Amino acid sequence: MNKIQVIGIGLDGAAGLPSTLLEQIQRANLLVGSARHLSYFPDYGGQQIVLGELDPAIAQIQAALEQGEKIVILVSGDPLFFGLGRLLLEHFPPELLTFHPHVSAVQLAFNRVKLPWQEAQMISVHGRSLEVLSAALQQGESPIAVLTDSLNTPSAIAAHYLSLDLPILYQFWVCENLGSPEERIQLFTPELLVNQEFDPLNVLLLVRQTPTELALPVQQLPLLGLPDHVFLSFRDRPDLIIKREIRLSILGELALRPAQIVWDIGSGIGAVAIEIARLCPTSQIYAIEKTSMGHHLIQKNCQQLYVRNVHPIEGAAPDILHDLPAPHRVFIGGSGGQLSEILTFSQNVLRPNGVIVLAFTTLEHLSLALHHLQQSKWHYRLLQVNLSRSVALSQYTRFAPLNPVTLVTAYRV
Structure with missing residues (x-):
């Protein structure tokens, strides 16, 4: 045959x-x-x-x-x-x-842009949802080649990316009619790409960029509730940031006042510490982070957001806390396996009428904290924050849930 x-x-x-x-x-x-x-x-x-x-x-x-x-x-x-x-x-x-x-069109696209592609992630949204692409963007994958269709166009994908409000910047290369006399290669920022029209025969390349400066002058940023994307983040874990909506709840639970000493333990990239510092310029915030990369990112984020009252401290709690001034407020976003020890130390040095707020994403850590607070006879209340953001999907909009976070606010009566 x-x-x-x-x-x-x-x-x-x-x-x-x-x-x-x-x-x-x-x-x-x-x-x-x-x-x-x-x-x-x-x-x-x-x-x-x-x-x-x-x-x-x-x-x-x-x-x-x-x-x-x-x-x-x-x-x-x-x-x-x-x-x-x-x-x-x-x-x-x-x-x-x-x-x-x-x-293939993808092979031509990478060669036209002169970009090595042996580590590229290939994603087709031709007749498919954008869920796989969303996950790749949230993980900071790069480069990404996207095969588009009449609904999931380069413009629609740019709008979807912007709606995710990620702390990750991408270049958008639109490669049309590859291999033909009408071939065209164009580079866009996602903001400029929205509402543009292209030939149906196109490939979209997304290339992650290292941000060098804020897209907006710091004077145009909100006083409270900074967008996630203004923060520099871990390159291998770009989505490891306390999201804007969760930060707002944390700030409310802390019940901040002027001229306070605040500890942010397990500060990560310093998002919560920086929000407190911008809201309370007369307060002094100590951002404690045990990783060198996190400590570096806190410094860089403070620099680009013109924050001067955050003090990045590299080291593991509770040992690193002994030389710090006694706090009025403590936020614990990470404990490095030392939750009980950190809580005990913070309770012992907390000033009168002080407040401790803890954020948990796992039941095990939440259970450990509640047991500790019950044993130490501290009062506490719980707030579960379970939110969704609107996300653009071609000409439609849907809600994408954020990871649920439980906040524990502890105080001594």
Whole structure:
């Protein structure tokens, strides 16, 4: 039985194929492909099938195969890269298929941008949801190649990215009509990309950038509730930040007053400490973080946000706390496995009418804290913060939940 020849083709049409494949096409009894692919061979004299609904086309191909006809199927680029090849393998034994890949649009895109792509993540949103892309963006993956469609256009993807409000910056490369005379490569910021229109034949490349300065002058930022994306974050864990809405709840639970000493233990990148400092310029905030990278990021975030009353302290609590001035308020966002010890020390040095606020994402740590507070006979209240943000999905909007956080506010009566 003859094999089915599956030939990848680019926007340069027949001119991009070697003579051996052109001969295969001319000798075929049946040529299958999209209207665009078939138009590249106006002199072909055999039977043609224009690919539309797949099931009728598969039935015709099977009938032609049983009659011993020579069959060629034309596809875009590499048939086994988000292409028709996977579906053909579901209907025909592998030994009946021979694949002849062409340079894929993604391969062309990376080469046009002159960007190595051996570590790239490939995501198709063609007829799919944006959930996989959202996860990749939240994890700071780079580079990302996105195969778009008529709904999930580059413009819609830019709007979706902006609605996520991530502390991660990306360049958006839109690569249109790759391999054709109408080829166009353009670089955009996501803000400029929204509402732009492009040819349907495009590939979107997302390349993570290291921010050098704020997109907005600090004078234009809100006094309270800074957007997540203004903070520099961990490169390997870019989404490891207490989200804006959670920070606002923490600030409320702390019941801040002017001219206080505040400890932010397990400060991470300093988001909570910086919010307190900007809200209470007469207070002194000590941001305690045990990792060197976190300590460095706190310093950088303070610099770019012009915060002068945050004191980054590198070290592990509670040992590092002994030399600090006694606090009026304590926020514990991370404990490094020393939760009981940190709580005991903080309770012992907390000034009269002081408040301790703890944030938990796991039941185990919450249970440990409550047991400790009950044993020490401190009063406390719980606030579970379970919020969702609106996220753009092409022309629609849905809610995406944030991770639930339980806040424990502790005080001595």
